[in-house]
Amino acid sequence: MSEWLFFLEVTLAGLGSGALLALTALAYVLIYKATRVVNLAVGEMLMLGAYLFFAFAAGWGLSAWIAIPLAIIGGGLVGGIVERGLIRPMLGESAISVFMVTVGLGSVIVGLVELVWGTDPRALPAFIDTSPLFLGEAYVSRKIAVAFVTAAIVIGLFLILFRFWRGGVALRATATDQAAAYSCGINVPGVYSAAWVIGGATAAGAGLLLGAIGGISPVMGVFGLSALVVVIVGGLDSVLGALIGGLALGMIQSWTSTYVGGEYTNVVTFGIMIFALMLRPYGLFGTHEIERL
């Protein structure tokens, strides 16, 4: 097999996992854009989404095509409950305090999942055909291809929604100036809840795709940290940044693990993040916030 073909395959695999990173990063962006909260528990919400799917599909024996929407709705509900129960009481507190609440939340979710489903890793019931896929001569795992297409469609949809749909506009308005949004008759608390619900649902969706590829376990939330790197590099409030950053990081991780070694992926990933923080603290596509006296 030629080196080039191999490189192409590695790159395609990277794009596939990059799409999942982008989708997870989208959850961060949605929540941050509306509520200015960096939700460190996105990874755990993702993990919980995967377990919900597991419960519906394996536990209750529902067909995957019913279990998928149920898990996504479940993820949205979790997002909404978290917003109402934990985030809203913190309104007006410093961003740091709210951030730490999400750190605690992550721990609670991990514990709850371990309590209900145990700590053993599990495989999700197969809902994606496993026969291999070839693009020309290049091999692509079908699961990865499905993940890529799904993530691309969802992110594309969000990009369009933000631009044209009223709700998307409301979210953008709230993000830009809360007080102004209030005075324009936008239901700001509603937007907050909506952002968390949609963010939670997105995370759950990403979780069940990720679970389909690599199985589920209570520690799979670590994936959220990689996605956090994506949003830091791409910009915490940029959907486009999540997309481009996700794909780029996916490829970089894939190249690193192939040509340098799997043990180097974490250090490269976080090295990129530190570098990005020093060069462009607000991300490649993020808005530079103006400090006020």
Add this chain to the structure above:
Amino acid sequence: MSKGPARLDVQGVTLTFGGVRALNDASFTAEAGSITAVIGPNGAGKTSVFNCITGFYRPTAGRIVLDGEDITKVRPPARAARGLARSFQNIALFHGMTVLDNIKLGRHAYMKTNLLQAFFYAGPAKREEEALRREVEERIIDFLEIDHIRNKSVSVLSYGLQKRVELARALAMQPRVLLLDEPVAGMNREETEDMARFILDVKEEWGTTIVMVEHDMGLVMDISDHVTVLNFGEVIASGTPKTVQNDPRVAEAYLGSGDPQALVKRIEREMAS
């Protein structure tokens, strides 16, 4: 320690944000030991001038000169070390601290305790802190009549008291030039009179140069030695309170008509109320 009052020159300062010109070739001088007021309608650029003087904004053109030294490019902390102290329009006290600690903070730049001494609270650190405590108590807290609140957290204080604590903190900076941003905004008549008295006392007892931005025309005309009027970022008048009051351009800027008498009447009304 303190080298006495300093003279402050603002020379041809221009400040632009994007395309907007907040200040245009603004110049004025605060003589050593005097009270200079900078007044003007809303949006005239008063606070921008202050921010240029303290170094929070870097002017697009022009110079800030302190006692003959060009400090335009000096970083804010170093300006504080040169004797420039300010209070803020929307009070900038530290809410997590007591009144006493807030005042002590003013002296930060003049103190020498290093980390190691601080850790052991060793001789020099102990002596320095105790000397500061004594001075703050005797020269500032007593002077501004705030002894009853020294151990209170500033967050529980009334607006007028917070303003007074802020003045106390600025005094702890051993200012050679004291910049007061709207020292009586939002105060009632009684509080305003107290504050006016304190400002005059500061000038008398401490001999500090005072520059203030203020809306309250009564206060300005009452205590200032010199008044500079800004409008749309430009200096439109400068001089003693009397000459400024009678300048038709000032009346134009404030009232939309060029009748100085109307302005004088309004000032008198404000002073009476």
Add this chain to the structure above:
Amino acid sequence: MNITRRAGMAALAGATALTMVGAPLAAQDDSIVVGGSLPLTGVFAFAGIAIEKGMSDYFEIANEEGGIDGRQIEFVYEDTGYEVNQSVAVFNQLTSQNDIDMYYGDSTGFAKTIAPELQRRGDMIMGGASFASELNDPEEFPYIFIPGPDYIQQVGILLEYIADENPGASIALVNSDTEFGRDPIETTKERASELGLEVVEEIITPPGAADVSTEVLRLRRSRPDYIIFHGYVLSPIPEFVSQIRELGLDTQFMGTFWSMDSSLWQSVGEAADGFLGVMPYRYYYDEEEAPMLDRIREMRPEYQATGYMQGFFSAMLMTEAARRAVANGAELNGDTLKSALSSIEEFDTGGIIGVPVSVKGNAVPFGRVYEFNAESGQMEPVSDWIELED
């Protein structure tokens, strides 16, 4: 809210006082006490729970048969959650309340942490769930033993099997980026070249990695005859297996002891069929002649995991060591117990291991290769018992 919180605080304070004052000292008659830091919860709970059953069952059997020279064996243990700090805390708690002669530790990290303390105390020996090769050094770790072959020996058994079945075969090593995973890598490469086997690919996966597609691409390119996984319990081996099977490669997949439990593989399904691995003990359902297995099946009618066998055999070795030390008329301490343990040769395990075993160094280097049969859901032996020579 305030009231309930204060009440909670009071309750916590009360509980502290209670445990401080009332830590009950266990009755110290002439029983022989075995302590244990067991991972009954956390990521290793599946093994810990089985180990606890295995050990308790064997001690029960031994006690029924009169104990050790009439002295009963008492087993005291606490949960550690598979965290070293907790394991140490449990060790300290148990040792301060009991006069412990032998101990079971739950991880390599704990074994290494507590080794200096064991040496200082000199009053007990310790076995455990760790098969780390580093521990197999009587000089460095005089009071520790491994109830089976260490990881290098386990992979060595696999290599002997490969060299026997398919001389000159190519091998890929897939290891997790942990102490557990990296343990045998270097020695395996040496041993492979001695046996005329070629290592064509080495992959180290970061801990918690889920997506293995790039690793699969590398394996697809190097096309090894065998892939040896080490440093995993299950995930992500099934994903490797199914992706590589998808690609139509006829590679054989192999694992080491902790990834050899058949109930784990049953949940994977068809893709698991043909998975090979090394197992130092018999499986619960093995049909060969084994009186001890019959006894276990009598006590526990349902399937018992590999961890059970590990715990059972550990307890057996401990009991035998104590029995020999007592028979020598020696006082029980680290030195007498360890020399008694080391004297074990051609020991009949009642079929728990298919051949009579001996303790060599700190380990018991015997094992056998089993293959998973997805249809029956069981591991089936594909080799004889292999004893590693030094």
Add this chain to the structure above:
Amino acid sequence: MIIGTAKESYPADEALLTTAPQRVWMTIFVIALIAAPFVLSNYWLYLACLAMINVISATGLNVLTGYTGQVSLGQAAFMAVGAYTVAYLERSLGTPFLLNILAGGVIAAAIGLVVGLPSLRVKGLYLAIATIAASFILHFVFVNWTAVTNGNSGATLAPATVFGIELATYDRLYWLIMPFAVLLVWGAANLFRTRIGRAFIAIRDRDISAEVLGIPLLRYKLMSFAIASFYAGIAGGLWAYLFRVVTPESFPFLTSIFLLAAIIVGGMGTILGGILGAVFMTLTPELLRVVVDLASVFVPDAATLLSPVRTIVFGALIVGFLILEPRGLTEIVDRIRRFFRLWPFRT
């Protein structure tokens, strides 16, 4: 009953302990500290040693996060730096333990300075995230710089010795750890009596106005980072002597969250908070074990629930305190104290 706190002199008012009950309590506490190794069992001594190490590290983190307002999720990584430094010096050079521990603190502080550098450009959340990155990068170094760290298998070290006496048992280690804990906590309390501590708080409350007051932000933020890492380094060094083996898994990311939880639960921005929080969080798993043991009478499988319950309690404490009692246990203690102060005149 105490109503006023009139002082004869300013120095008396500037002292750390200003009231008679405070001095009484402190005396009792000191006696308890000295008596502990003579009355506690091995198990409780071990917990005391661990708690004191956590107190040191949490106090350091409190300086950075509680007082200076810079959130760090990398405190555990700095503990690891201290622990590895001690292990390396002990193994390779055999230098005296006091020097090793001090070196652990200094090297951790130096690395803390480097990690703190992003605070030049970013603040708040971004900085917290940068510290996450730093801890993962440090973990990589621990695994791969085998010449110093001995890689994944970790470094084992000999016990600290004083005049030929090995500090290997908990009653002896206690005398190594306790003085460090007392000294470092006392030093931290001192910091906040001086201009340096005030500058930290000013940066936390309003960094821009702090700058106008002549406080150089970067220098003080870096100083705060260095102090926090120094404390972590010392704590890690003591940890190394307590456990006598250091591996890359000794200080997982979770430990950083644990320490953050400790200062949140105890009370951010108070010295007492760091102490209360660290002790409380160290004892919580043990208390839960007791609770689970009691519950196992009613719930047969209770023991297997311990680990998840611990994880939940851990997170719930963070969330609960932040929402309901943001000033932590310190505030609860204060309430109790105020109650008794005015008792019996007001209830």
